[in-house]
Amino acid sequence: MDKRVMFAVAGSGKTSRLVAALDETRRFLLVTYTDANHHNLRTKVIERFGYLPPNIALYTYFRFLHSFCYRPFLRSKMDTRGVMFRLPPTFPRYGLTDDRRYMSSDRRLYANRLAKFIEQSGLIDAVVARMEKYFDVFFVDEVQDFAGHDFNFLMAISAARMNMTFVGDFYQHTFDTSRDGNVNASLHNDYRTYKERFKRAKLEVDTDSLKKSRRCSKSVCDFITQRIGIEIEAHDDRPSVVRFEDDAAAVAAIYDDPGTVKLFYDEHHKYGCFSQNWGASKGIDRYQDVCVVLNPGSVKAWHGGGFRGINAKTRNKLYVACSRARGNLTFIPESLLKAYKRS
Numbered sequence: 001m002d003k004r005v006m007f008a009v010a011g012s013g014k015t016s017r018l019v020a021a022l023d024e025t026r027r028f029l030l031v032t033y034t035d036a037n038h039h040n041l042r043t044k045v046i047e048r049f050g051y052l053p054p055n056i057a058l059y060t061y062f063r064f065l066h067s068f069c070y071r072p073f074l075r076s077k078m079d080t081r082g083v084m085f086r087l088p089p090t091f092p093r094y095g096l097t098d099d100r101r102y103m104s105s106d107r108r109l110y111a112n113r114l115a116k117f118i119e120q121s122g123l124i125d126a127v128v129a130r131m132e133k134y135f136d137v138f139f140v141d142e143v144q145d146f147a148g149h150d151f152n153f154l155m156a157i158s159a160a161r162m163n164m165t166f167v168g169d170f171y172q173h174t175f176d177t178s179r180d181g182n183v184n185a186s187l188h189n190d191y192r193t194y195k196e197r198f199k200r201a202k203l204e205v206d207t208d209s210l211k212k213s214r215r216c217s218k219s220v221c222d223f224i225t226q227r228i229g230i231e232i233e234a235h236d237d238r239p240s241v242v243r244f245e246d247d248a249a250a251v252a253a254i255y256d257d258p259g260t261v262k263l264f265y266d267e268h269h270k271y272g273c274f275s276q277n278w279g280a281s282k283g284i285d286r287y288q289d290v291c292v293v294l295n296p297g298s299v300k301a302w303h304g305g306g307f308r309g310i311n312a313k314t315r316n317k318l319y320v321a322c323s324r325a326r327g328n329l330t331f332i333p334e335s336l337l338k339a340y341k342r343s
Contacts, residue, residue: 015037018165029137030059082108124157142282143166148178232323260290290322293332
């Protein structure tokens with residue numbers, strides 16, 4: 001069996017790599033976390049084949065977890081009514097074998113404990129057998145988003161006797177599939193330790209195949225490496241402009257430019273322009289020139305020499321935002337856009 005996890009940098013073509021490995025003969029199971037990346041994968045598969053081949057099953061993670069792993073074994077027995085994404089109440093605390101730990105009073109399953117419920121019910125071997133029966137190849141995109149019980153579940157089902165490839169970028173970890181207390185709370189604290197978790201699950205770790213960005217220019221890659229502290233190499237020597245702009249007239253022109261996306265830390269919808277949030281822009285590959293809007297703390301970091309010392313989650317989101325740029329990368333202070341913000 002060929003089992004591997006490929007760690008990639010932004011814009012290196014990790015999703016395209018998975019799509020290029022598909023064919024119309026073998027039975028493929030593709031799983032990703034977000035709806036946005038599911039849409040991106042589906043679009044690329046259709047672009048490649050002209051349609052969605054019936055031998056390729058594409059799931060968002062929680063749809064896979066509920067409909068493929070849970071329903072065939074427990075739905076009728078437990079008489080549950082679907083999945084809910086609201087966190088379970090802190091009190092009362094129920095034991096691991098108490099069904100009330102995993103579902104609400106109206107019998108809706110807590111998403112963050114569904115993987116643990118499947119494991120607790122002794123169904124890992126049955127899920128693995130079902131995967132082996134219906135599929136030949138297992139692909140997981142954006143693997144860095146798996147957290148909590150979901151990461152443990154992914155490692156458990158990786159025992160399936162089938163070829164599998166997981167791809168992701170450790171530093172693009174901006175969302176979690178779920179959290180439940182201290183379960184894997186430190187999973188993303190250290191890159192070296194993170195890679196060891198995959199090795200223990202007998203997956204080969206590949207850090208070389210996708211280490212160069214085809215999307216970002218050398219100028220943008222050098223900025224990310226030097227100022228954000230995340231190493232990324234460019235595939236070629238193509239230059240572009242990376243600058244900070246705080247002239248009010250120039251910022252207004254950027255705001256009015258429909259061809260330049262404005263990426264905000266949050267609440268982008270309040271600004272009424274072509275925009276997105278830093279973290280939510282992950283997986284988007286269509287932007288040319290990018291404007292990253294810096295909140296006051298980030299402006300201070302800019303003038304202080306860089307972003308290496310900022311909160312890790314914020315740094316990862318900033319890395320995602322900067323690495324969307326195919327062309328020029330401009331930074332502006334959010335304070336200069338206050339006049340455009342809707343209440």
